[in-house]
Amino acid sequence: MPLMRHSNEVREMAGELGKYKLCVSARSADKAILKRAQDGGIVTQLFKFALEEGIIEGAIVAGPGDEPWRPRPFIATTVEELMSASGTKYNISPQVSWIKEATRSYGLDKIGIVGTPCQMQAVRKGQLYPVGLRDVPDKIKLAIGIFCMENFSYQSVKQLVEDHAAMKMEAVKKMEIGKGKFWVYGQRGQVVQLPLKVTHKYEQPGCHVCLDYVANLADVSTGSVGSPDGWSTVFVRTRNGDDIWSKAIAAGCFETKPIEQVKPGLELVTKLATEKITKNQKTVEERAKFGVNKSLRNPYLGPK
Amino acid sequence: MAETIKKEEKPVADKITVGHVHMSGCTGCLVSLADNYGGLLTILDKYADLVYGLTLADVRHIPKMDVALVEGSVCIQDKISVQEIKETREKAAVVVAVGGCACYGNITRFTRGGQQNQPQHESYLPVGDLIKVDVYIPGCAPCPQLIRNVCVMAYLLLKGNKDQQELAKKYLTPLMLLADRGTEACGCDLMYDVVNQGLCMGCGSCAAACPVRAITHEYGKPNVNREMCIKCGACYAQCPRSFFNFDVIPEFEGIMDAIDAALK
Amino acid sequence: MSKIVEISPTTRHEGHSKLVLKVDDAGIIERGDWLSITPVRGVEKLALGKTMDQVPKIASRVCGICPIAHTLAGIESMEGSIRCEIPKDAKLLRIILQSANRLHSHALHNILTLPDMYLPGTDTKINPFSPQEPVRSVAKRIQRIREIGQTIGEIAGGEAVHPSNPRVGGMYKACTAHAKTKMYDLAKEGLVLAHEQMDFMIAILRNYQKRDWAEVGGKQIPIPKTLGYHNQGYMAAHPMYGSSNLDDCPGWNPDRWTDVRPWDWYMGEGEVSLADPGYPIGGTSPVGTKVNPQMEACTGVPLYDGSPVEVGPRARLVQFKNYDEKGTIGQQIARQMEYPDCLYTILNALDDYNPNGKILADHIPQGDGSLGWAANEAPRGCDVHLAKVKDGRVLYYEMLVPTTWNFPTCSRALTGAPWQLAEVIVRGYDPCVSCATHMIVIDEDKRLVAQKLIQ
Structure with missing residues (x-):
């Protein structure tokens, strides 16, 4: 039986930017959201739409924590709560830690979650291999990934x-x-x-083995790179993501421009994604011969 | 009763045969299997004949079967248990350790005998310490959806076409590698095999997976309350940095759709 | 002349157990012994020295069918020892969890017991997994009732099997208003199904009661009208939830409890002299098999006021509602009659529950070693845990679980029945044998150990 594929082989399979159905430059049509937004207010706007439409009943977001700029994951079930979490904090917010509680004491059947590429990987692993996530897999209704070089x-x-x-x-x-x-x-x-x-x-050490820049496994992923100031680049990836995105567009939630028509455009996204993945691929390889005939673990080869 | 079932309804020819072998467990794993609710009925209609399982069927002795779902650890001072687990290995093509006790000992790792009226019952071993185990489903209780996925994949592996077999192999590989990894698990694995290895990125999966709320995050990294940990293995297995198979997980949408369709 | 027949292992219940039956020439049980063959995991002993927070989590894992009872009895015995009162809303969440678990457990028991029963008007036994109607609709209803119970339990208790939310001092998380609404909706749906299921099961059970015979292994076995009758008493601490030493009027009394050796309660050495290879499936033990329940079942037999008692649904109905139907069918009907109240209790508790209320005691004492106890009414009967906690650590821990109470009582109830129906009587108790870790069959070498212990 073959072991898991080698990770650079995988990269070739999916491409640096992952699978996507649509890529645009976009920003929220809501001035109040834009005012507080990191870039185009995509995450806040899309969750707001999903909440209002009943696509999700709550979203796990990174809100204000005990210290300034220290995020704390929490479950936003109102637009006000969502708004309080807008903006990027650039440090770790263990988003996935709430994914089961959302279905328990919060009683949610339809959950949104925003997170980094690795957190999207955690969510998808949790859906396919729900070791300790009973009754969670079918309740993830909107997973929004954010571009991430490192945390x-x-x-x-x-x-x-x-x-x-x-x-x-x-x-x-x-x-x-x-x-x-x-x-x-x-x-x-x-x-x-x-x-x-x-x-x-x-940089967080664990980021150095990450082979995903643009949250390939999210329903919708977004980040500033590739788009002009105040706008965000958006990848719509899954069937589910496509469905929600189209409805949001139809409802007039976003202004969009074709990604081909904006500067710096996809070329920069591809360049940065390639840089990240190439560098981290090298790290993964170096870890294999880190000690004297001793390796550090490679999670892409299995749990040993 | 099962005899009459056989007489009355000819089992579908290409179903697999599955048994539930109960060692020193609590039947919570079986309840989890049953907690697929309507899905359990579909599995039994279409994919698997339950040929053994003292709690659900009248068959009193372990028959030959394709897949044995073993729950519980083995008391090595109990001859019947030791004999039955060996017999399970002989009779089953695929042995799946279901739940923390079968995989890692779980709470029976704390057992030290001395209780009336079998004070000699002090040594409980995970199944993998006595026989070769093929697939692990850790956790306490294990998750119904993971048990379901493994059952469906086992069916595809044994009865599917070439593509389905390939998918099943890829899906089951990490759970087989978990079985190879060994029979010890603890919240400490998060430190030993993730944080100490420079792999933790603070996603929070471990805390979500923990069935006793022993894991919190301090500035984004896990802290395990070792006086709560029951050694079920859920946290490490759930961690995306324990295993992450790029040939399966990115296909999540298609695989989940396929499993849903199979259970319709 | 009496003969001995052994059914090992018994099926369609939780855990491993066996039956040793002394029968007359007509195959009627003169004396029956029912004993566990599940290894002793020794939770009471492994608890010593561990924290009061961890021990109930371990105790939960004694049993996956009534883990809620063990979690709550465990936690409340600790709270009883440290004298910690919990806030009202925490208590309400526990009550919801408790009732939800009973709902699921009773429904699960229907699956285990239906194969003994007949479709009314036919001589066809019910296979609950058959895709044929009318059985399939019933199976789907059972699974939906279980799903409702497990989902409500999961919301209030954190997990459906081993609940993570209860803790010493209260609960970890309060349920939100949204969660409250979801539980309410589920309970309302469940109530309709529970009524239907109760009526269906009672009809099935009454039909069995009217039958003259049941088919076992190809033979027609006469069903006595007194199937499962016994003359032991009943014990129950509360109609739905339980009681502890912190209550003003406790529903259980540790002074009335005695733990004795099995010497007085089980048969001595013998040899199987009657075997039926046609008994489904795999036959009874072969002639010549040595049996010795008196030695093999080296249990503590818990007595209440000096005699074994029955615990469970009928005990609750007898104690609190003057229910008076004896026998296996009476016991089974009592279980079905508990269906609706599981849901009424949930609905009432939800009405009282305040999502913004406090769910953890302000102060959690660490204990001075005093005795605390909690008697939780598990689906299959009263589950009493006793504990002493000092400085946050467990000094003493005892679990008197439902099936331990029921083993000797059920053994008495076997008398007068054809041996082929012994398992039908056993299943009436909805046994949970892994819980009842006090009994065990041992091999030749280990008998000496047991003997010393007994003498």
Whole structure:
């Protein structure tokens, strides 16, 4: 019996951008959402539509936690709760930890979840191999993935902001990775840009074996890369995602532009995806000969 | 009764035969199987004849079967149990360890004998320590949908066309590799085999999977309350960094549709 | 002259058990012994030294059919020991969980017991898995009732099989208003189905009662009108939920409980002298098989006021509703009569439940070693756990589970029945043998150990 396929073989199978039915540049048609949005307000808008239409009864989002910019996963069942979670936090929010509770004490039959590519992988693994997720697999009704080069621990973000950018965490208005820089915007209007090479040491180690940049396994995935400021690139991937997206478009939730007509467009997305996957593929290979005749684990080859 | 069933209704020729072998378990795994509700009836109508299972059928001795679903660990001071598990291996083409006890010992890992009136019953071993086990379904209780998926895949493996067999093989591979991995499990695996290995990315799957709420996340990484952990193996098996098979999981939409259609 | 017949293992119930029956020339049981052959996992002993939070989670895993009873009795015996009162809304969630579990368990028992019964007006026994009507509709209804019970249990209790939500001091999570509505809707649907199922089962059981014979292994076996009669008493702590030492008027009394050896209650050494290879399926044990229930069943036999008692649905109905029908069918009918109240109790508890209420005690004492107990009315009878907790750790733990109470009582109820119907009587108790870990068949070498223990 063959073992699992080698991961670069897999990459060739799916392509860097994964399978998708549709790719556009889009932004929410709702000014209130755009005002608080990281980019085009795609996640908030799509969940809002799904909630209002009864496609989902609640969504697992990353809301404000105990400390400034520390996210806490929670289940939003109202538009107000959804809005409170908008914006990217750039550190870990264990979204999947709520996926079963949503079906238990929250009593949800139709769940939305937003997360990074690895979290989308966790969700799909959980649907096909629900080891400890009884009665969860058929209740995931909308999984939105966000593009992700890597994630950070809270302490990492704190050091980037407080040491490198010389700003207090609670004084930060927005953080962003784009145009090859880590941007920190202060409440008082100051803007600090850090070169990405500064951020590298702070990256979460587990991200270095990740072979997915654009959340290939989401129903709909989105991120700023590829689209102009204030817009987001959107991949509609699954039949289910396509269904919801079309309804949202028909309802006038989004303004869209063909991805071919925007700058920098898919070329940049492909470039970054290729860079990430190539680099991390190399890491996976290096791990195989990390010690002296000793390997580090490769999850893509099995659980041993 | 089962005899009359056989007389009255000729079993569908290409069904597989399945048995439920009960070692020292709690029958919660069988309840999970039954918790496929209407789906269980469809499985029995179309895909599997239940040829053994003391709780559900009158057959008193282990017959030959295609798939044995074994629940519970084995008390090595109980001759009947040891004999029955060996017999199961001889009689079944595929042995599936269902649930934490069969896979990893689960709460019977804490047993240390000394209780009236069998104080010598102190050693319980996961099934894999006594016989070769082919497929693992960890968790306590295991999830009905995973048991269902394994049953459907076992059917495809044994009775399907070439493509179906290929899919079933790919699907079952990680669960077979889990069986190869060994008979020890604990919340500590999250540390040993994920965090310590530089693989954790803080998705939270382990906490969701834990059936005793022993796992929390502290700044995005798991903390296991070891005085709650029951050693069922669900957290590690659920972790996308324990195994992630790129040749199966990305096909989730098609596979889930196919399973749904099979159970209609 | 009496002969001995052994049915091993018995089927269509939880766990491993066997029957050793002394029968007369007509095959009528003069004395029957029913005993477990499930290995002792020793939960009471492994609990010692562990935390009061973990032990109920382990105790739950003694049984997958009544894990709710073990979780709740375990937790409440700890709370009884540390003297911790839980908030009202936590209690309501536990009541919902309890009732939902009973609903599912009774429905599951229907599947196990139907194959002994006949379709009214026919001589055809019921195969619950048959795709033929009318059976298929019944099977679907049973599965839907179970699904409703398990889903409500999952929402209130966190998991359908081993509930994760209950904890010492209350519950981990409150159910939201949305979850409350979902449970309410499910319970309303369940109520209609439960009434239908109750009526169906009672008709089936009454039909069996009217029959003169039942077919077993190709033979027509006469059904005595006194099938399953016994003269033992009944014990129940509460119609639906349970009781603990924290109650103002406790429904159970530890002073009335004695644990004795099986010496007085089981037969001595013997040899199988009657065998029927045609007994379904696989036959009874061959002639010459050595049996020794008195030695093999080295259990603690729990007595209440000095004698074995019956626990379960009929015990609850006798105790609280003056129900008076004896025998196996009377016992089975009592079980069906409990269907609607599972749902009425859920609906009432939901009416009272406040999703924003407190679900965890403000202060959870760590215990000074005092005795606490909780008697939970599991689907198959009163499940009593006793515990002593000191500094958060368990010093003493005892589980008196329903089937342990019922083993000696049921053994008495076998007398007077044809041996071929002994399993029908056993199944009337809805036994859960893995719970009743106190009894075991042992081999030659280990008898000495048991003997020393007994003497």
